[in-house]
Amino acid sequence: MGDSGNIQLVFWDYAVFFVYLVLISLIGYYFGRKKKKSSSDFFLAGKSLPWYVIGSSFTAANISTEHFIGVVGAAFIYGISIAMSEWANVLSFTLLIWIFIPFLMASKVFSIPEFLEKRFNSTIRQIFAVVTIATNILAFLAAVLYGGGLILQKLFGIDLMISILIISAISLAWAVYGGLKSLAWMDVLTVAVMVIGGLLVTFLGLHYLSGDSHSIIEGFKIMLERNRAETGIWREVVQKNIPNMLDSNITSYNRLSVVQPISHKVTPWPNLILGVFTISIWYNCLNQFMIQRVLAAKSTYHARMGIVFAGYLKVLMPIIIVVPGLILFALYPEVLNLEWSEVRPEADKGYIHLIQLLIPIGIKGVILAVLVGAIQSTISAVLNSTSTVFTIDIYKRMINKTASESRYVAIGRWSSVVVMIVSILIAFWIAKSSSSLFVYTHTLYAFFAPPFSAVFVLGILFRRMNGKGALTAVIAGFILGILIKVYVEVSPAPLSWLEPYNMQAIVVWFFSVIVCVLVSLQTERPRPEQVSDKLTINWKKLNLFHDLGDRWYKNVVLWWGIFVLIVVALVIYFF
Numbered sequence: 001m002g003d004s005g006n007i008q009l010v011f012w013d014y015a016v017f018f019v020y021l022v023l024i025s026l027i028g029y030y031f032g033r034k035k036k037k038s039s040s041d042f043f044l045a046g047k048s049l050p051w052y053v054i055g056s057s058f059t060a061a062n063i064s065t066e067h068f069i070g071v072v073g074a075a076f077i078y079g080i081s082i083a084m085s086e087w088a089n090v091l092s093f094t095l096l097i098w099i100f101i102p103f104l105m106a107s108k109v110f111s112i113p114e115f116l117e118k119r120f121n122s123t124i125r126q127i128f129a130v131v132t133i134a135t136n137i138l139a140f141l142a143a144v145l146y147g148g149g150l151i152l153q154k155l156f157g158i159d160l161m162i163s164i165l166i167i168s169a170i171s172l173a174w175a176v177y178g179g180l181k182s183l184a185w186m187d188v189l190t191v192a193v194m195v196i197g198g199l200l201v202t203f204l205g206l207h208y209l210s211g212d213s214h215s216i217i218e219g220f221k222i223m224l225e226r227n228r229a230e231t232g233i234w235r236e237v238v239q240k241n242i243p244n245m246l247d248s249n250i251t252s253y254n255r256l257s258v259v260q261p262i263s264h265k266v267t268p269w270p271n272l273i274l275g276v277f278t279i280s281i282w283y284n285c286l287n288q289f290m291i292q293r294v295l296a297a298k299s300t301y302h303a304r305m306g307i308v309f310a311g312y313l314k315v316l317m318p319i320i321i322v323v324p325g326l327i328l329f330a331l332y333p334e335v336l337n338l339e340w341s342e343v344r345p346e347a348d349k350g351y352i353h354l355i356q357l358l359i360p361i362g363i364k365g366v367i368l369a370v371l372v373g374a375i376q377s378t379i380s381a382v383l384n385s386t387s388t389v390f391t392i393d394i395y396k397r398m399i400n401k402t403a404s405e406s407r408y409v410a411i412g413r414w415s416s417v418v419v420m421i422v423s424i425l426i427a428f429w430i431a432k433s434s435s436s437l438f439v440y441t442h443t444l445y446a447f448f449a450p451p452f453s454a455v456f457v458l459g460i461l462f463r464r465m466n467g468k469g470a471l472t473a474v475i476a477g478f479i480l481g482i483l484i485k486v487y488v489e490v491s492p493a494p495l496s497w498l499e500p501y502n503m504q505a506i507v508v509w510f511f512s513v514i515v516c517v518l519v520s521l522q523t524e525r526p527r528p529e530q531v532s533d534k535l536t537i538n539w540k541k542l543n544l545f546h547d548l549g550d551r552w553y554k555n556v557v558l559w560w561g562i563f564v565l566i567v568v569a570l571v572i573y574f575f
Contacts, residue, residue: 016365032182039408043388045181045296054306057293059313060187061381067321073347075325079255081267083318090567091276092284106534113393119459119535121467129393136386141423146430148375171379176413190373197370198320204358205327226330227255237336244340258574263496271502278505282449289385300547304556311563387416446501450509451477463531469520477512
């Protein structure tokens with residue numbers, strides 16, 4: 001594909017981007033103009049968010065430049081199986097909708113660490129709070145700042161350090177000014193622009209691929225045919241790289257299957273189901289910057305419908321971030337003839353190349369808005385959630401329990417500034433060092449997500465689980481995760497199925513479950529207030545059908561069911 005160079009913008013590109021900035025700023029100002037009198041107003045939007053805002057914000061917080069760059073590159077290399085990173089969320093979304101949301105809403109907490117204290121003990125709360133803050137800075141804020149700055153540098157020739165500072169200033173201003181309510185409503189516009197701009201790139205790519213027929217449908221057929229890799233150079237490059245993607249004993253590779261062998265380096269088949277209990281539950285149900293949108297819902301109904309709406313957006317996302325990778329493979333299979341160490345960096349240039357190749361002058365401003373929107377929405381979301389955890393779980397819990405509500409709001413704002421400064425410094429450090437740290441931060445999930453995911457699920461489902469079991473499981477899980485990582489890195493011949501970080505996470509999750517159960521059963525029962533009906537399931541009184549909507553066409557079950565059927569149909573089609 002070669003070096004795409006910088007994107008050349010004309011007046012209309014700048015005009016479109018300026019209109020986007022003005023609109024999103026006006027939205028942020030309008031919904032953030034009211035003075036925040038309480039911490040609930042600032043951190044939880046006064047519990048006023050409707051379902052369509054929750055779904056949009058939940059999605060916007062999740063999507064960043066790593067999707068438009070990294071996921072497209074991964075799809076170029078590995079094929080359609082990368083789409084399962086979006087579609088497999090149907091399992092964790094289902095658990096969130098039907099099991100976790102009722103308890104999180106009933107507990108009336110500001111944060112997940114606060115919920116864990118009510119269910120287990122204060123030690124678990126503090127550990128999770130510290131881990132959340134550290135991970136938000138290292139694995140999210142600094143990494144996204146660096147990645148976003150890198151994209152602006154590559155696309156528009158802006159100096160990397162200046163790009164990082166520009167992104168930081170815009171995101172910080174929006175996050176500090178209006179709190180969660182302002183950010184959530186801004187995300188509605190961000191997601192709309194993201195979907196429109198992303199679909200534009202995909203459809204223009206299919207149109208280009210069709211050649212003289214000028215047909216999106218014909219382009220789609222050509223894309224599928226070449227990704228089957230049954231003939232020509234497409235078959236040649238896939239066969240050559242099978243040892244790099246799978247165990248060397250396997251002789252074939254299906255790029256159009258979402259179900260891959262257990263030795264697959266990125267998407268082994270056990271992760272389709274078991275992965276929901278490891279990283280997926282943590283990311284969607286325990287991750288503060290995601291679940292904070294749910295906690296801000298005006299009711300259980302709006303919380304549930306918000307996640308259902310986010311589910312439909314998840315169904316759509318592979319068209320925006322996976323199909324472009326398949327188009328690139330159809331166009332440039334020769335990239336896979338490079339040395340394996342050179343393939344991924346070259347593949348990551350793919351989306352930028354498509355923009356240069358396909359987007360006409362005057363429309364590139366929309367794509368700039370898409371990328372900047374993806375960057376700022378994630379940064380603002382992580383920044384707001386980090387300040388929430390610091391203020392509620394550190395400052396209020398350990399430093400000043402009797403401060404006024406306005407004081408907590410002020411601490412939240414100032415902590416956002418401090419967190420951003422630290423993140424900028426780390427982003428600068430990443431930029432001046434090798435990329436290994438940046439890559440490493442994205443594997444941190446496999447270390448800390450499985451233990452917390454295990455104790456969270458067990459804590460809600462089974463009343464016998466106690467704080468000692470949870471604490472032991474978290475510590476033991478961390479230790480095992482580190483040992484597995486060391487084994488894979490230093491062993492001359494590690495088990496091939498254990499090399500993918502997803503498989504490491506599954507092993508740690510099951511180990512944590514066993515430890516939590518055994519220790520809990522050997523120690524005292526939890527106190528009655530730790531296992532109330534607001535914190536754990538009472539199987540005798542369980543009512544899943546509360547607050548589902550007052551009309552049949554608004555019913556959560558109906559729209560959730562359609563969402564599940566669509567995902568099942570897609571998985572069967574690409575099986």
